[in-house]
Amino acid sequence: MKKKFFILIIFIFYISLLNAKENKLKIMPTPADADKPMKKYSKEFAKSLLKGVDDTMYPKIFKAKMSMETIRKGRAPVKFIYEIYSKGGNKALMEIVYPARDKGKKILLLDNNLWMYMPEVSRPIRLSRNQSFMGSTFSNEDVSDSTWEDDYDPVITDEKGELILLTLKAKRKDVAYKQIDIWVNKESKVPIEGIYYGLSSKPIKKIYFSNVKKIAGFLRPLDMQMVDLLEEDAWTDVKLLELNELQTIPDHKFDATQLGR
Amino acid sequence: MRKKIFFIFILFFILSEFYAYDFNLDLQAQFFYNNYIKNDTFNYLAQQMTLTAFDYIQKTRIKIKEKKEQLKFDFDTRLYLKTGEDNFEYFIDSLYFSFENGPFVLYAGKQRIKWGVGYTWNPTDKLQPGKNILDPKIDLEGFYALRIEYSNDFITPSVIIAPQIKSIDSNVVENIRFAMQLYKLIGNADFFINGIYQMNNIQTIGMCVSYDINLFILNIESAAVRFMEPSLWITRMTGIDNDGVKYSYLIGINKIFTSSFFMSLEYYYNGWGFENLKFNDYINLNINKVSEFGFKKNYASFNISYTWDEKILTKITCIYGIDDSCFLFYPGIEYIENQDFNIELGFVENITDKNKETYYSMPFFNSLVLKLKAYF
DSSP, X not given: OHHHHHHHHHHHHHHHHHHHHHHHTOOOOOOOOXXXXXXXXXXXXXXXXXXXXXXXXXXXXXXXXEEEEEEETTSOOEEEEEEEEEETTXXXXXXXXXXXXXXXXXXXXXXXXEEEEOTTTOSEEEEOSSSBSTTSSSBHHHHHOOOSTTTEEEEEEEEETTEEEEEEEESSTTSSOSEEEEEEETTTOXXXXXXXXXXXXXXXXXXXXXXEEEETTEEEEXXXXXXXXXXXXXXXXXXXXXXXXXXXXXXXXXXXXXXXX | OHHHHHHHHHHHXXXXXXXXXXXEEEEEEEEEEEEEOOSHHHXXXXXXXXXXXXXXXXXXXXXXXXXXXXXXXXXXXXXXXXXXXXXXXXXEEEEEEEEEEXXXXXXXXXXXXXXXXXXXXXXXXXXXXXOOTTSTTSOOXXXXXXXXXXXXXXXXXXXXXXXXXXXXXXXTGGGEEEEEEEEEEETTEEEEEEEEEETTTEEEEEEEEEEEOSSSEEEEEEEEEEEOSGGGSHHHHTTSSOSOEEEEEEEEEEEESSTTEEEEEEEEEOTTSBOHHHHHHHHHHTOOOOOOSOOBSEEEEEEEEEEETTTEEEEEEEEEETTTTEEEEEEEXXXXXXXXXXXXEEEEEEOOOTTSHHHHHOOEEEEXXXXXXXXX
């Protein structure tokens, strides 16, 4: 009986520690401004601009190698390198190639489904899609869904010289963000920076794009930095180390039962 | 033996540099302090091995992978060097090659084929050797099999033929275990149907569902199992049960709140488990008792883990036997110095009343575990 009581006390202590940790992160951000479309730009132009942004981000079908390093105040930096196969914006397979401890783990996204494969377990494990990706400030959707066009309706809400502010409103409730505001170069259609809003309309993340180079026919930002606005001094640096446009990727690559191949 | 193993390490390492195949090495120095219960199980184990309060085990894991167009080679082994021993004990978890041709893939050799969606238990999985219920993710040993899979949009079938060698007077079919699994993704749910057949040995049919209901992942797994071969399960061996069909199932939820928080809660009904009364019959038979947890019908498990500031991983695993109130409690803490070096300290406590049956099948009160892990 004494032992059971002791275990209960440990549990309560552990859970209360976890609650204390989560409460620290609940900082109230400022509400998003009401966004009104600029009349001089049509909805069709906004759509074509968003399509251009999607095209400059990644090819429709590609293989890439990407490093992702997350910095958080008071914590050791966490770095992963992934090999990525992506097809059509709704299918993505990511394999960890660094560090040695996690090498061989795979993450598969197929429409609204997400799985993780660990070689030691040798079966796919289903994950919830709306959670952060491998401890980074990105959500799983940020990383594995390479197009905004399918999930968001664009309107142009501001303009500063060559830059245009695209406001993307979620088409469905099951996407990670209610709204994304993204500054885009009107000519090159390369995104410069953006703000992501959570389901409660609060700004939760800020993204910066840099190191623009011509790859596979388009000017593309190879580096990104995602800053967590809810946590002080927390951001993730993403560098595209390799990017190759492919003609096709066989569908069995995106079958959850085939991740051990 | 040690020299040979050392030579093999060096050889693999050098060859990996020249041939650029994927070579990984994990090293663990493990220390255990065990506080044994001097019961019948302890006496039995003591006849089989030297039991000491303090154990030191050096665990080495070697993983080699090579892919050449359609062919892939996979080798995964664990070597253990135990206290006072000069020779390595080893387990080959996988040693196979695979051949791909578009959606078809053929695997041949010793391989892990894990069925089921449960975290701690998998009632549908009677192919793979059992997993460590206190840490189900580690040390899964594969089995010899030929496996063919065909990936397509409709249903992905997986056909398995596994040799199970029987006595010399058995016919060919009695020496082969046939298994098949069908997989279908419907919406946000994975559906699996699977079955195993071996003549005069085992028959199973099972189904699994893993469903993302936003708040958490719901896992359901059930199986109808018939053990015809008495040596496959203790109640058959002892003659307590006949070879009829019995049903087992699991229902569980899990959630990863952030990538650093994992929680799992499961209930498992083991149709082949002992009733309390029958378990006493088993004790009275005084046959080979082994250190196992899970002989009875109703169990629950709870797992929670959280990583603090990418430096400290804390975890708690609880296994509760509902029939006789037995309880295993395993809190652990892991210090992550960097992504390639961790130190883990764990403490397993067996909280089972002395007048309960499971007490007699467990040989320890508690065990303190220290693991130093390096990844190369």
